[in-house]
Amino acid sequence: MAEIKLNNLTKRWGDFVGVDDQSLHIKDREFLVLLGPSGCGKTTTMRMIAGLEDPTAGEIWIGDRMVNDDLPKDRDVAMVFQNYGLYPHMTIFENIAYPLRVRGVDKSEVKPRVEKAAEQVELTQFLDRKPKALSGGQRQRVALARAIVRTPKVFLMDEPLSNLDAKLRVTMRAELKHLSRELQITTVYVTHDQIEAMTLADRVAVMKHGVIQQLGTPDEIYNDPANLFVAGFIGSPAMNLINGSVRNGMFVTTGGTQLVKLDAADRAKAILGVRADDMQVHDAGQGDIDVTIYAFENTGESTLLTVQWGKQRVIARGDRHLRKDQDEVVGISLDPDHLYLFDPETEDRIRI
Amino acid sequence: MTGRQRKQFWRAVHAALILVAMFVMLVPIVWIFLAAFKTHVDVYQLKLFFTPTLENFGIVFDDPYRLGQKLFNSTIVALVTVVIAIPIATLAAYSFSRFSMRGETMMLVIILATQFVPAVVIILPFFVMFRDIGLLDTRVGLILVNLAIVMPFAIWMIKGFIDGIPMDTEEAAMVDGSSRLQVIRNIVLPMAAPGLLTSGIFCFIIAWNEFLFALILTNKEAVTLPIGLALFKGEEGDLWNLLSAAGIIIMAPMFVLALMIRKYFVQGMTMGAVR
Ligand SMILES: Nc1ncnc2c1ncn2[C@@H]1O[C@H](COP(=O)(O)OP(=O)(O)OP(=O)(O)O)[C@@H](O)[C@H]1O
Numbered sequence: 001m002a003e004i005k006l007n008n009l010t011k012r013w014g015d016f017v018g019v020d021d022q023s024l025h026i027k028d029r030e031f032l033v034l035l036g037p038s039g040c041g042k043t044t045t046m047r048m049i050a051g052l053e054d055p056t057a058g059e060i061w062i063g064d065r066m067v068n069d070d071l072p073k074d075r076d077v078a079m080v081f082q083n084y085g086l087y088p089h090m091t092i093f094e095n096i097a098y099p100l101r102v103r104g105v106d107k108s109e110v111k112p113r114v115e116k117a118a119e120q121v122e123l124t125q126f127l128d129r130k131p132k133a134l135s136g137g138q139r140q141r142v143a144l145a146r147a148i149v150r151t152p153k154v155f156l157m158d159e160p161l162s163n164l165d166a167k168l169r170v171t172m173r174a175e176l177k178h179l180s181r182e183l184q185i186t187t188v189y190v191t192h193d194q195i196e197a198m199t200l201a202d203r204v205a206v207m208k209h210g211v212i213q214q215l216g217t218p219d220e221i222y223n224d225p226a227n228l229f230v231a232g233f234i235g236s237p238a239m240n241l242i243n244g245s246v247r248n249g250m251f252v253t254t255g256g257t258q259l260v261k262l263d264a265a266d267r268a269k270a271i272l273g274v275r276a277d278d279m280q281v282h283d284a285g286q287g288d289i290d291v292t293i294y295a296f297e298n299t300g301e302s303t304l305l306t307v308q309w310g311k312q313r314v315i316a317r318g319d320r321h322l323r324k325d326q327d328e329v330v331g332i333s334l335d336p337d338h339l340y341l342f343d344p345e346t347e348d349r350i351r352i
Numbered sequence: 353m354t355g356r357q358r359k360q361f362w363r364a365v366h367a368a369l370i371l372v373a374m375f376v377m378l379v380p381i382v383w384i385f386l387a388a389f390k391t392h393v394d395v396y397q398l399k400l401f402f403t404p405t406l407e408n409f410g411i412v413f414d415d416p417y418r419l420g421q422k423l424f425n426s427t428i429v430a431l432v433t434v435v436i437a438i439p440i441a442t443l444a445a446y447s448f449s450r451f452s453m454r455g456e457t458m459m460l461v462i463i464l465a466t467q468f469v470p471a472v473v474i475i476l477p478f479f480v481m482f483r484d485i486g487l488l489d490t491r492v493g494l495i496l497v498n499l500a501i502v503m504p505f506a507i508w509m510i511k512g513f514i515d516g517i518p519m520d521t522e523e524a525a526m527v528d529g530s531s532r533l534q535v536i537r538n539i540v541l542p543m544a545a546p547g548l549l550t551s552g553i554f555c556f557i558i559a560w561n562e563f564l565f566a567l568i569l570t571n572k573e574a575v576t577l578p579i580g581l582a583l584f585k586g587e588e589g590d591l592w593n594l595l596s597a598a599g600i601i602i603m604a605p606m607f608v609l610a611l612m613i614r615k616y617f618v619q620g621m622t623m624g625a626v627r
């Protein structure tokens with residue numbers, strides 16, 4: 001059981017800044033997800049916690065110990081590597097057993113624990129094989145099993161489900177969630193996948209260019225984005241961002257359409273954010289504005305309407321029984337309680 | 353020519369070229385093989401059919417040639433060289449591969465450069481030094497010389513194999529609780545084993561065949577097999593049949609090792625990452 005504290009952590013390679021002076025306090029037993037686009041420094045942050053990368057500046061605390069100078073083996077963490085890092089010369093059983101063996105766990109205890117871990121990731125029938133004889137998804141599960149076979153202070157998981165097929169990913173996600181509730185071990189989890197982030201996390205840290213943009217519960221990140229980047233990054237489809245200005249309490253698009261009432265001060269340039277789910281689709285003439293359908297998509301559980309809105313395209317979500325066709329005209333209305341306003345210069349959120 | 357004929361034509365050319373190459377390379381060896389089993393009388397005739405005899409192999413081990421002692425010297429020198437060179441070279445190669453240090457490239461280049469110094473240039477200093485410290489005509493002296501010859505080669509070769517082991521694998525082992533030495537023992541050595549074996553065999557071959565230094569630095573006690581060949585010059589000219597028998601004794605381990613290398617070299621090359 002341990003909390004993790006990162007104090008003013010920086011990682012630079014020459015001039016290139018991988019992680020830029022970040023502080024992060026991960027609570028004991030918390031499941032923290034690092035979310036962000038490729039190359040934003042997620043893996044780097046994790047490797048510094050594990051001790052595989054020396055920070056250029058800053059402190060790393062695990063529990064009540066500053067671990068900057070501790071070797072990886074002394075930090076008592078378990079890590080799932082982005083590209084697995086399996087031991088190709090060992091069988092799957094030996095792979096999973098390695099952390100126990102090297103830490104001198106009693107021989108009689110090794111077998112049952114390996115078997116239990118293998119069972120949790122559905123690998124039982126592969127224990128005698130070598131990693132080479134497994135598929136990508138199976139290898140990833142070996143890496144996962146190797147991490148959960150022990151009870152470390154901290155789990156570090158770098159996109160541990162990224163190579164599984166869609167169905168297995170859902171199962172494993174639930175398995176992980178169950179496991180993390182059961183084990184109650186502080187976890188740092190890196191992912192690209194928003195659903196993983198939303199479902200697994202106690203808190204999410206959204207990163208960009210080595211800087212944490214927002215730290216909050218999945219709810220906060222989704223419903224109360226701190227800036228333009230977070231708003232545009234979270235959600236599938238991403239939040240619609242509409243360029244325009246605020247005049248006399250109205251948001252006016254760049255094209256000149258008076259779109260929606262806003263309780264905000266006038267400004268020459270502003271970006272209005274609205275989620276696909278916060279727009280209602282009506283028949284033509286019945287909404288706030290009439291628009292032409294650019295593309296109509298049926299995902300099964302709902303429908304997505306990409307509509308042409310002046311020079312911009314916006315995505316609205318419709319009922320799953322809605323049937324429309326390209327080039328048809330529909331009415332759209334915006335939910336006034338769930339609108340977001342951003343400053344295009346600073347990209348900061350303007351509270352309304 | 354039709355496409356099919358053209359293909360056959362080139363295939364024939366291909367086969368012919370291989371045959372020519374094989375012929376050029378194998379003729380001397382075949383000749384030696386035949387000569388080794390011929391009598392003193394037969395050896396000057398290019399006969400393919402003759403009554404084979406094993407007496408040459410008996411003669412070379414008897415007085416005055418005593419090839420047994422040279423065989424012993426060669427074996428000890430080559431084996432000890434390998435046994436010392438491979439562990440040290442492995443540690444050096446691991447450091448070069450995994451740690452970055454100041455002047456690392458420079459050191460690697462210097463190590464490689466020693467390979468380009470012609471042996472005849474440094475043989476005199478070796479001779480003088482060995483004379484002064486009493487290492488002339490000793491197996492220890494020869495082992496030292498051979499170490500100097502094979503080490504750079506072994507370091508470079510093993511470094512190549514260790515470079516091929518993905519960093520992730522080692523890092524995983526460290527996070528899993530291994531010290532650096534445990535990483536080397538549990539992960540690097542098993543994964544690099546085919547490479548180490550290949551390098552070991554190469555070093556053995558180099559040391560086994562080493563001629564120039566042994567020629568200058570030994571004269572009686574520590575003489576090795578290649579030098580021993582020079583003994584078969586009698587008053588009546590070269591004793592080709594004996595020379596050939598000795599040649600086969602020198603070559604025999606090479607054939608065995610070549611077969612082993614073929615197996616492990618491929619394995620060593622393909623034992624890469626599991627991704
Ligand atoms: N050893 C290194 N030397 C120089 N730059 C590096 C090094 N390692 C990583 N970087 C750079 O640091 C940045 C952050 O890398 P990192 O691996 O943390 O990204 P990431 O967020 O994990 O991305 P992904 O989602 O693609 O895995 C990248 O731009 C990468 O090119």
Ligand SMILES: [Mg+2]
Binds near residue numbers: 042043044082158
């Ligand atoms: Mg990464």
